[in-house]
Amino acid sequence: MTPNFARITAVFAVLFCSMSAHASAEWSGSYLGVYGGYVDAGSQWDASAAAGDTLSPEGGTVGVFYGYNWENSGLLLGGEANVSFTEFSETEDCSNPVFECTLDINWLGSLRGRAGIAVDNVLFYGTGGLAWSVIQSSTDEPGNPTETQALLGWTAGAGVEINLDQNVRLGVEYRHSDYGDAGASSPAFAGFDLDTDEVTV
Numbered sequence: 001m002t003p004n005f006a007r008i009t010a011v012f013a014v015l016f017c018s019m020s021a022h023a024s025a026e027w028s029g030s031y032l033g034v035y036g037g038y039v040d041a042g043s044q045w046d047a048s049a050a051a052g053d054t055l056s057p058e059g060g061t062v063g064v065f066y067g068y069n070w071e072n073s074g075l076l077l078g079g080e081a082n083v084s085f086t087e088f089s090e091t092e093d094c095s096n097p098v099f100e101c102t103l104d105i106n107w108l109g110s111l112r113g114r115a116g117i118a119v120d121n122v123l124f125y126g127t128g129g130l131a132w133s134v135i136q137s138s139t140d141e142p143g144n145p146t147e148t149q150a151l152l153g154w155t156a157g158a159g160v161e162i163n164l165d166q167n168v169r170l171g172v173e174y175r176h177s178d179y180g181d182a183g184a185s186s187p188a189f190a191g192f193d194l195d196t197d198e199v200t201v
Contacts, residue, residue: 037200059088153179
C-alpha cells in the first residue's frame with residue numbers, strides 16, 4: 001500500500017500559494033472544523049478461505065474535528081479528536097477462488113496530541129495517538145457471516161496549517177494508522193490485520 005504522494009504535494013502547493021501576509025497569528029485556544037480527504041486502506045487476511053489474501057479499499061472521506069492549542073513563543077502543544085465517515089469497500093476472490101472476500105470501511109477516528117512550530121501565520125506540526133475504526137468483513141464461505149468490528153490502534157503523521165484570519169484556517173495533514181489484528185470471534189476473520197494512509201484538507 002503506497003500513500004498518494006502526488007496528491008499530498010499538490011495540496012501543499014495550493015496552500016503555500018494562498019498564504020496570508022499577516023505579520024503574526026494567534027494559535028492558542030480551542031477550534032472546531034470540517035474536512036475532506038482520501039483514504040487508502042490495506043488488509044491481510046489469515047482466515048481459512050482468505051489466508052494470505054489482501055484487500056485494499058480506497059475512497060473519499062468527510063469528517064469533523066475539535067481541538068485545543070497552547071502556543072508560547074512559537075512553540076505549540078495541543079490535542080485533537082476527529083471522526084471520519086467513510087463508505088467504501090472492495091470485493092475480490094479469496095486465495096481460495098471458490099469464495100469471495102469483502103472489506104467495508106465505515107468509520108475512522110482518532111484522539112491525538114500535536115506538537116509544532118508556528119512561524120508567523122504558518123504552523124508545522126507532528127501528531128500521534130490513538131486511532132479507531134469500524135469495519136465490516138465477510139467471506140461467502142459457509143458458516144462465516146458478515147461481522148462488524150470496532151478496532152483500536154495507533155496513528156502518527158504530520159501537517160501544516162495556515163492562519164488566514166482569526167476565524168479561518170486552512171491545512172493539510174497526512175497520517176498512517178495501524179489497527180493491528182482484528183481477533184474476531186468468527187474463524188473467517190481471525191488474524192485479520194488493517195492499516196490506512198489518510199490525507200485530509
